[in-house]
Amino acid sequence: MNEVIKTIHGRRSVRAFKDKELKKEDLDAILECARYAPSAMNAQNWHFTAIRDSASIEKVNGWIVTEIKESRNPNLEGILERSNGKVFRNAPCLVVVSSEKADRFGVINASAATQNMLLAAHSLGIGSCWIGTVGILGTSKRADYYATELGIPKGYAPFFGVTLGYGASEGLEAPPRREGVVNII
Numbered sequence: 192m193n194e195v196i197k198t199i200h201g202r203r204s205v206r207a208f209k210d211k212e213l214k215k216e217d218l219d220a221i222l223e224c225a226r227y228a229p230s231a232m233n234a235q236n237w238h239f240t241a242i243r244d245s246a247s248i249e250k251v252n253g254w255i256v257t258e259i260k261e262s263r264n265p266n267l268e269g270i271l272e273r274s275n276g277k278v279f280r281n282a283p284c285l286v287v288v289s290s291e292k293a294d295r296f297g298v299i300n301a302s303a304a305t306q307n308m309l310l311a312a313h314s315l316g317i318g319s320c321w322i323g324t325v326g327i328l329g330t331s332k333r334a335d336y337y338a339t340e341l342g343i344p345k346g347y348a349p350f351f352g353v354t355l356g357y358g359a360s361e362g363l364e365a366p367p368r369r370e371g372v373v374n375i376i
């Protein structure tokens with residue numbers, strides 16, 4: 192198997208991290224891979240807010256906890272329960288991925304960039320997880336405040352988070368993959 196295919200197969204969602212800072216050069220390499228994702232009509236209409244300071248990550252976590260509690264959405268409340276109120280699982284680094292709200296491809300472009308980050312991280316021995324609950328910040332009545340605090344450009348909204356850090360558990364198993372999702376004509 193070539194290295195890229197090995198990386199794709201081996202990447203797992205990591206939800207427990209060592210208390211160890213992410214190297215700045217590794218973060219830079221991961222963010223550069225995000226910028227090299229494909230985008231519809233080459234719009235590149237994404238923005239990445241990388242947060243390495245634990246107090247700031249905790250602040251964003253607090254915003255999400257508040258929004259989920261106010262939402263009274265049982266699915267979201269379940270996420271909060273499963274993560275013990277720590278949606279970023281004490282990761283030492285968080286990247287908030289934003290894109291242009293008015294572009295119907297915006298969230299798709301942001302997704303391509305997000306997947307590039309996950310794969311780049313795994314190739315560097317860094318654990319990661321795609322955090323969809325960050326999107327709640329973009330639809331909140333406080334969305335403008337959050338966007339200003341995170342330095343998100345006007346007209347853009349946060350869609351995802353990517354947690355990054357050194358995984359605390361070895362040998363994570365891939366959840367079983369659905370069968371019957373391919374046909375070749």
Ligand SMILES: Cc1cc2nc3c(=O)[nH]c(=O)nc-3n(C[C@H](O)[C@H](O)[C@H](O)COP(=O)(O)O)c2cc1C
Binds near residue numbers: 270321322324
């Ligand atoms: C759009 C999207 C949103 C996700 N949001 C979360 C999340 O909020 N919290 C979380 O722990 N995992 C989240 N995940 C990770 C999935 O749970 C995970 O990819 C899936 O269980 C398969 O496991 P694997 O990534 O190890 O292959 C998300 C994944 C995607 C694609």
